Amino acid sequence: MNHAVTLRRFATRTVLAIALAAPVCPSAAEVRESIGPGDTIRVTVFQNPDMTTETRLSEQGTITLPLVGEIALANTTTTSASARIAERLKRGQFLVDPQVSVSILEVRSRQVSVLGQVVRPGRYPLDGTNTKLTDLLALAGGVDPNGDDSVVVIATRNGRPVRTTIDVPRMYRTGDLTQNVELQAGDTIFVPRAPVFYIQGEVQHAGAFRLAPEASVMSAISLGGGLTPRGTTRGLKIQRRNSAGTLFTLSVKPSDRVQADDIILVRASLF
Numbered sequence: 207m208n209h210a211v212t213l214r215r216f217a218t219r220t221v222l223a224i225a226l227a228a229p230v231c232p233s234a235a236e237v238r239e240s241i242g243p244g245d246t247i248r249v250t251v252f253q254n255p256d257m258t259t260e261t262r263l264s265e266q267g268t269i270t271l272p273l274v275g276e277i278a279l280a281n282t283t284t285t286s287a288s289a290r291i292a293e294r295l296k297r298g299q300f301l302v303d304p305q306v307s308v309s310i311l312e313v314r315s316r317q318v319s320v321l322g323q324v325v326r327p328g329r330y331p332l333d334g335t336n337t338k339l340t341d342l343l344a345l346a347g348g349v350d351p352n353g354d355d356s357v358v359v360i361a362t363r364n365g366r367p368v369r370t371t372i373d374v375p376r377m378y379r380t381g382d383l384t385q386n387v388e389l390q391a392g393d394t395i396f397v398p399r400a401p402v403f404y405i406q407g408e409v410q411h412a413g414a415f416r417l418a419p420e421a422s423v424m425s426a427i428s429l430g431g432g433l434t435p436r437g438t439t440r441g442l443k444i445q446r447r448n449s450a451g452t453l454f455t456l457s458v459k460p461s462d463r464v465q466a467d468d469i470i471l472v473r474a475s476l477f
Contacts, residue, residue: 242315
């Protein structure tokens with residue numbers, strides 16, 4: 207046999223031996239797919255269809271299987287759970303070389319609450335594809351028209367409560383996706399109602415309007431359709447509450463900034 211061919215075959219066998227001997231580390235996605243109490247799983251045993259079982263983990267994180275009996279699977283990946291069940295089947299001499307597959311059908315142990323001004327408030331599961339802030343907002347149908355641009359994430363990290371406010375549109379405008387935080391089980395996303403202001407007096411459409419960041423009095427009046435033929439920008443006033451909640455009135459110019467809950471008063475011209 208050619209010496210070069212022999213060397214190539216030896217090298218190939220060596221590489222295969224190293225690959226087979228190397229430990230297999232779970233991927234980040236697989237770690238996120240860990241099983242917890244309340245989750246529903248399907249257990250499939252190859253060439254033994256009568257042993258296929260769909261069951262929900264108890265509060266103690268266990269399931270009961272034919273032949274195997276009760277087995278704890280909480281906080282294991284699907285791969286680890288498969289190996290654990292196969293080992294029990296083999297140790298009990300029920301099967302010589304059992305090939306077991308475990309898949310998650312319904313996630314209930316790892317959920318995030320999405321509350322406030324979203325289309326579908328509720329609890330949503332964290333899985334291998336939905337773990338970021340924007341993922342969970344999308345599952346909830348997105349922010350509704352009354353929702354604020356800034357959302358609040360309430361979490362517990364290292365045993366301490368953490369509250370973070372994130373301006374979602376700004377995150378995309380700047381391209382800084384570090385604010386698109388990774389969520390964990392038990393976290394809460396709260397979307398507050400967007401701040402509003404009010405216009406009264408000589409404008410086309412008086413009422414409440416959504417307050418844009420750094421909106422001026424003049425831009426606020428334009429949202430109300432502008433002035434009526436009798437309206438004037440002279441003598442503009444705003445009613446505003448101080449920190450004690452007391453309402454006071456101040457004179458403003460068209461270029462002044464509007465604050466949340468301001469009431470803009472537009473008077474009629476005397477001429």
